[in-house]
Amino acid sequence: MNIKPIVAVTMGDPAGIGPEIAVKALLQDNVTSICRPILIGDAATLNDIIKRLALKATVNAVNNVSDARFEPGVIDVFDLENVDLETLHFGEISAMAGAASFESVKKAIDLALAGEADATVTGPINKKSVNEAGHHFAGHTEIYAYFTGTRKYAMLLVEDNLKVIHVSTHVSLRQACDLVKKDRILEVVGLLQDGLISLGETNLKIGIAGLNPHAGDSGLFGTEDDEEILPAVEEARRRGFDVEGPVPADTLFSKAATGFYGGVVAMYHDQGHIPFKLSGFKWNPEKKQMDSVKGVNITMGLPIIRTSVDHGTAFEIAGKGVASADAMVLAIESAVQLARYRKTAYPAT
Template structure:
């Protein structure tokens, strides 16, 4: 039973993955460093799994944290199963229901198995598309946050050969707009956003590709008319260096690996994935279920800790 509304919901993710472990380690971190956050948290998951994993990890579950338990599973770490996949999907669905009812102000999603979703009949590629559809968001953006680098993606999980046709004026403009609003919520007073070119050397004046001339320059004009401080398009091979040095506050990348390769080079352990454009804040760690280490107790909670911190900050902005 939820005793307090407007909490930050944390979904457990796949019970057989490292989700329960990194959540428990994160709670232990906050208990020692920022205990005031604990009262704002609601875990949607399986209380039995959490208690068993806490005992195994030798950490105490904070009494301040509320748990909404939807299952009672006997799950071995590192051994995913259909029962776990069904529970995993129910945790996300419950968070969506609570968000629609206005009972939570943010969702931090534990790592799920996309293969597991498919096996239990959930026809979504992942959290981003699922949350956007069920929460009624027609405009949404996959973005990534780190202290030194912030990146938003124009296209996400599509084959590289389809990228060019998916880069439209409307899509890039929406990515810029939502990214700008995100930076303002972070407290950046005068945000600067840079666009990556699609092609090597940002097209080299049209010699290596036309998208910079036919789409991106029009987008920059539209953005500047709307008051969004956007620059570029710049060659991706140098832009990320300048963003890392602080010249720009956020980079808009045109496709998945263009943005995530440099981002994860810098923020592999502490980066945060977030979905812009939803009616509630949504963050998540940048890692997956990591079944291969789920029974070893060595999972790094840094990304999950940062995901909770960012959700807390944005939900209060």
């Protein structure tokens, strides 16, 4: 695209690090050189963060995307005026903060559906605060699916060589086992390949994790691998996918980290998230904080583009000015890549 895409970035929970990492990211040249970012949230909150961190930036509060300036050093904010700074406390769960973060997400979705934004990027929210505000969703993925009317979707995590999609995410472990079904596995294999192609990945070999230890070991440790996962692998091959599995999870991810697989299918949330975060999250034991937090969360299957940081609100360091914007920058870069691919592959949209 000759014209840089407009990317709507939500501020996340105002009591967490979302506003901080959003501002830090939008002040970087490598972000503004590839897109036209606009923050969705509360302008007063963003002004407060800029003053606290003594950042060289000004806020341009707008009520329409068309009023954004998209200039270096200027943070364009689609101002929802929904945070009471007098009652906001960093690191605390509150219905007010939950409502503000939810409204930011909803506005970003609306702008993308209306064609006013080419992609959306979400800052971290606190699920408890959102639910206390009366919005009963398990997370961003479910919010996006509901308001876009999407039934077939999946969470794809991206960090360097690791690209991990999930059969299930925000459910109990007991329920996750019941959701390991042939049709769902086939569905996420297709979504994963679409994601790999959209991100410009040329290695389309997909590794599919087993559910049980040693992928069930011929039924000794469970039957799901033989009865659901293996038939899905065989059917995927018949459909032309380059797949391997079920592979025991304790060996699958070590191979994936080297780039052997273009992407992998995890059967449940922690099976995919733990190796992913071991790769992208770097803890400093001396400082007792993260030196770097990398990783992008992409919701596949939506009619609009949504990427996100793959970390939480980090209440313990909110307002201290030490939060890393690495993941936010990566999420924006991924959103731009997806927007460029979509414009090229579907020029009429």
